[in-house]
Amino acid sequence: MIKKPSTAIVEAWVALNRAQQAALLKIERAFRDAGLPPLSWYDVLWELEKTDKESLRPIEIERRVLITQSNISRLIDKLETRGYVKRQACPDDGRGQYIMITTAGRDIRKRMWPVYAGAISDAVGQHLSEKEATELATLLSRLNNGS
Amino acid sequence: MIKKPSTAIVEAWVALNRAQQAALLKIERAFRDAGLPPLSWYDVLWELEKTDKESLRPIEIERRVLITQSNISRLIDKLETRGYVKRQACPDDGRGQYIMITTAGRDIRKRMWPVYAGAISDAVGQHLSEKEATELATLLSRLNNGS
DNA sequence: TGGAAATATATGCATACGCATCTAAATGTC
DNA sequence: GACATTTAGATGCGTATGCATATATTTCCA
Numbered sequence: 001m002i003k004k005p006s007t008a009i010v011e012a013w014v015a016l017n018r019a020q021q022a023a024l025l026k027i028e029r030a031f032r033d034a035g036l037p038p039l040s041w042y043d044v045l046w047e048l049e050k051t052d053k054e055s056l057r058p059i060e061i062e063r064r065v066l067i068t069q070s071n072i073s074r075l076i077d078k079l080e081t082r083g084y085v086k087r088q089a090c091p092d093d094g095r096g097q098y099i100m101i102t103t104a105g106r107d108i109r110k111r112m113w114p115v116y117a118g119a120i121s122d123a124v125g126q127h128l129s130e131k132e133a134t135e136l137a138t139l140l141s142r143l144n145n146g147s
Numbered sequence: 148m149i150k151k152p153s154t155a156i157v158e159a160w161v162a163l164n165r166a167q168q169a170a171l172l173k174i175e176r177a178f179r180d181a182g183l184p185p186l187s188w189y190d191v192l193w194e195l196e197k198t199d200k201e202s203l204r205p206i207e208i209e210r211r212v213l214i215t216q217s218n219i220s221r222l223i224d225k226l227e228t229r230g231y232v233k234r235q236a237c238p239d240d241g242r243g244q245y246i247m248i249t250t251a252g253r254d255i256r257k258r259m260w261p262v263y264a265g266a267i268s269d270a271v272g273q274h275l276s277e278k279e280a281t282e283l284a285t286l287l288s289r290l291n292n293g294s
Numbered sequence: 295t296g297g298a299a300a301t302a303t304a305t306g307c308a309t310a311c312g313c314a315t316c317t318a319a320a321t322g323t324c
Numbered sequence: 325g326a327c328a329t330t331t332a333g334a335t336g337c338g339t340a341t342g343c344a345t346a347t348a349t350t351t352c353c354a
Contacts, residue, residue, distance in 0.1 A: 121156070
């Protein structure tokens, strides 16, 4: 049984799509223009940095950052090549591995942040008041948390 | 001078990014599972169909759907190959061309709509009331309309 | 305990993307 | 009117993406 969305829902989706695409384009360009890696690198490094544990398994990263499994695998390859993360075999699970951020990884993430922050301000911050931003985040979290 | 975004702004951006990515993934999978073309095809066909004029120039489409120029060019190639649009030389501008949707193009867009509608309901509609959807669309339009 | 199903990760493949650049035509300037 | 600049659109190129599948390992259950 296919449910038809109301006009308001469709408009919300279209606006959501446009807003994200436009913002993402600006942000990725900002990184590129600054000679920095793309946003996905930041996202993964940040997850590794902010977690309580001292390492994450690829599958944990996958769930947190909403990147598909094959791309997480390849992204970790690249991060490892650049020395931003280290892989370590998982003693209790022979299939798995632990991913740890390195000092170089922390450094590059820190260097990326001002550029990211500026781009977020540009693409999002300038257009919304504090209250509106909070409202927007609240509404969007409804979409993200399911239900 | 780089302005730092507030926590609320950053959270809004992160939620925006996640919500759109998750929804888009669902929508693209719905099209694929139904053996239909991707969303970008729908977007372009819909712009051609809903406009008052009987044709649009590639550059006009580009501005409306937020796809980069090179991808618009290639997308039109594919649409033309499938017989969904026709290209026609521009009499008053030798560089340009007019893109017109064909009957087959209208047909495929109509066939795509129920699938799209269902996926929008799934990804967005189910999580928001009418009023919330309207609020969300309003907030997001602030991002899209600049200012 | 042994075999089936599920899970974690890697990889081949086709496609899509963005950027840089190219060509041709239009516009602006002296 | 001639030349520089800008604009519309196409295309080469490297890279990123998602899907399907492969492989190894673990878990589940008769």
